[in-house]
Amino acid sequence: MKKLFTEFKNFAVKGNMIDMAIGIIIGTAFNNVVNTLVKKVVMPPLSLMTDDVNLANKKFVLRNATDGVEEVAIGYGEFIEVLIDFAIIAFTIFIMLKFIKRFKDKAEDPENKEVETPKDIQLLSNLEKLMAEQNKILLKKKE
Template sequence: MGLLSEFKEFAVKGNVIDLAVGVIIGGAFGKIVSSFVNDVVMPPIGLLVGGVDFKELNIILKEATTNEAGEAIAAVTLNYGMFIQNVVDFTIIAFVIFLAIKGINTMNKKKEEAPAPPPPPPAPTPSEKLLEEIRDLLKKQ
């Protein structure tokens, strides 16, 4: 079996395809959550703390300067506001995933707890069949 055919067998297996779909959906979900945090959650929080935009919070470690050639050198900043923003993003994503997994586990638990249908009555043994035939014959007489 050649290396190419082994790779093809590996790539076509369901687990790899499921993983790829999960990564793509996860990326799209991340964008949705980031938009939710940036556009819905953080503005009211910023308003509550005095109109602060968390993305803009930083500490300037070195001021912006210009060199001898007149080129601007950007300031060096410690962007702790972006860190706060990312922590809020992560917390919301983790909580939503927690709720989704909890819901899936609850559904699976209900499936497991569903009562199994009662087993069919056992088939009559040969001696029981013989007794039934004798009974039927006696009824006819």
């Protein structure tokens, strides 16, 4: 039991759990922003273009409501709104990842002097150069 607690403490303290919690909190907040964007900004003009049809209310009625029996319907309009939410979130994440990758590639390029290269990348680059020089020397000795 003590080993399990120690492993959990290491997991939580090393940042994995904290990073994950931060990501979930930011993701939830971003989801709220996108929901509001779709419902309050995107859908009203779309509604005007479709003769004031509210997409969220669109549905296929399978059984009409009668005395004591509820309506059974497939709400495809809400599903379309959720798909629009998903597309916006997915596109935003795609753009962010492209931006982060570009910045990371610049940072890891030892020849790029605009962005300071991380120490581990500098050391690996130096090691690569030293190994190339060593190989040249060894080849000359064999000849």
